[in-house]
Amino acid sequence: MENPIYIGLSRQVALRAQMDVIANNVANMSTPGYRSQNMVFTEFLEKPKGKNDTIGKQDPLSFVLDYGHYQTNEPGSMQYTGNQLDVALNGPGYIGIQPQGSTETAYTRAGNFQVNVKGELVTGRGDPVMGEGGGAIIIPEDSGKIKIAEDGSIANANGQIGKLKISEFDDLQALEARGDGLYYTTQEGKPAEKTRAIQGMVEGSNVKPVLEMTRMIDVLRSYQSTQRLLQSEHERQRTMIQRLSRGS
Structure with a gap:
């Protein structure tokens, strides 16, 4: 396989990874507390392999590498629920x-809480909300009106x-998103x-x-453009082989 094809394929792999991230963002547009993700790309250089290194100096080959992703920590809009x-x-x-x-502690920005049958304060998916001391927060059945202060203190009458x-x-950025609006980290909070x-x-x-849809269109166009380049390279190689075979 020739170098242009390797380079084109590396770009397509990176674009596919970027499309997956964008699709995940779009799927979580309505998820409370969700933080959008973005890709980080880098350049990977490799020295061309050749039998004769005495004829000029060749520039290194430049490949696209999906280095990782980062989290956008801009806050989402506040939505009044009255709950x-x-x-x-x-x-x-x-x-x-x-x-x-x-047994791991997770962290979330999704504060749509409720009380389960045990009287525990839980998330929308049923995970217990931790109290400052580490255990679950119990809401007494006869609590009536609940007051939550700015420091997170929960009180009734x-x-x-x-x-x-x-x-x-x-x-x-060291918080690891694993889905369901939960984040994990080895850092000490x-x-x-x-x-x-x-x-x-x-x-x-x-x-x-709107931004995510624009990015999705840009990625799709870049992928299609790279695919056309690869097809053109395949045609060039096929034409060259045909001409060589006729000449022999």
Whole structure:
């Protein structure tokens, strides 16, 4: 296989990865607290292989490499729900979650909470919301009106019944998204100093639909353009082989 084909295929692989990220963003446009993802590309240089290195100096081959992705930490829009258990975060913090069937602590910005049959405060998918002490937050059945303060303290008419575990991190890009609006990290979370809880509201996704659709169209056009280049290269090679065979 010739070098132009290798280079073209490397670009198509990178474009396919970028399209997957864009498609995931579009699919999560309505997911509370979702943070959009973007690709990071880099250039991979390789020295051309040849038998005769004495005839001039060849430039290295430039391949496209999908280096990784990064998270856009711009906040999503605040949506009023009126649900006394819903919480939106104003600031860079995340709420601690204990995913079902896992010993790991996860973090989320999706504050659409409810109470399960055990009286635990849980996420929309049923994962217990962690209290400041590490355990689940229990909402008594006869709590009545619930008040959630800016620092995450939860109280009813009888006093405080729990406090949300709101953590801030030094490197938000080190948070690993694994779906369902949950993020994981090996970093040690710090007590929230710049984050405030807002009761009765939910933070929406920060995905910008028009921007994502524009990116999707650009990626599709680039992929098609590269495909035409590869087809042209195949035709060139086939024509060359045919001419050589007739000459022999």
